[in-house]
Amino acid sequence: MGLNKFEEINSIQIDALREIGSIGTSHAATSLSSLLGSEVRIPLPEVKILEFNKAVEELGGFETISAGIISLLSGQINGMMLALFELEVINLLLDHMMGKTVKDYSELTEIESSAIIEVGNILISTFVNALSNLTGVKITPSVPQIAIDMQGAMITVPMAAYGNQSDYIMLLGGTFLVDNKEIPCKLLLAPDVKSLNYLLYRLGIGE
C-alpha cells in the first residue's frame, strides 16, 4: 500500500530518513572538507515535510538569489537533488580553489561557474552514493545543471514535478559548518512519493 502523500509519513520513518540523510550529508561534508582543506561538518540534517510556501520560506525566502545546481535521479528511485549556494559560499569555494573572489554573481566566468557546478556535483554524487550503498537501491544522478536566480523559482522545480497529488514536499538536507562557521549551502533531496515508498520498503519500515 504505502504512502499516497508525503504528509502521511510517520515519525519512525522520518527518523530513519534523518539517519540516512545524516550519513549522506556527512559523506558530502568529508568531500567538501578535502576540497577546501578546512574542517567541514554538517549538524544533524533535517527531514521536513512542508507545505510549498513554508518550504521556500524555510530555505531562505522567495527572492534570495542563489546558485542552484540540480541533478535528476533515476534508476530505482526518481527524484531530484538540489544544492543551493549563496554568494558567500561561492566566494569561499573560489577562494580555496582559484584564489579569487567575486562581488556579484554576474562576475562569474564560465570556468568559475564550472567549478561551482563541480562542487555541487561532488556533494550530490557523494550523497547519492552513500544513499545507494546504504539501501542497496540503484540511483543514477544526471549531469548537473546550474541556474543563478531567485531561489524560490528553483525550489519550485521539484514541487512542480511532484506536486500533482500533494501540496507538500519532502526536503532532506542540511546546512554546512565550515570551520565552525555556518555557511548558507543547502543540499536537498526531493524524491517522488513512489520512490519514497520504495526507499522506506528497502529500509524495512514501509507499510
Add this chain to the structure above:
Amino acid sequence: MEKQTIGIADMKLARTQGTLVTYALGSCIGICLWDPLLKIGALVHIMLPINMEKNRISPFKYADTGIRLTLTKMEQMGAKRSRIVAKIAGGAKMFNVPGNGSLGNIGQRNIASVHQVLRLEGIRLVKEDVGGSAARTLFFDVATGEGTVKIYGNVERKL
C-alpha cells in the same frame, strides 16, 4: 496603499486600489485578471496545467480550476466577464535539463494551458511576459490594471 502577497497555489482579490504581488515565478504562472470598469483585480499563482486531483483541495494550484474559480469570485463581486482582461507572466524553464521529460517543459505546458483556459472562458489576453529561463516577480496594480515584472539583474518591465 495596501499590498497583498500571493503564495504558490494561492489567489487574492482587490477592489479599487491595492497592489497584488507574487514572488519568484519560475515555471509557475501569475495570472492577473481585471475588470477595468469596477477596478476589480485578482492575481492567481498556478503551478501546474490541469487539475486531476480527486478531491480538488487546492484549486489555485492549477491553471484550469484556478482561473475558473477566480472568475467566479470576481463575478460574485460584480465584475462582468465580457469586461475582464488578463495579463500573464511566468512559464520559464529554470534549468537546462537535457531531454524533453515532463520536468523540462512544465513551463511551456503551463503557458499552453493558461492560453487555452482563457480562450475557453472568453477572457481576452492583453499582454504576456512568458517563457525564457529567468524567474519573475510580478506586481499588479488594481487601480490601473498595470503589471510590473521584475527579473534578477534586469530592469523592470511593464506588463
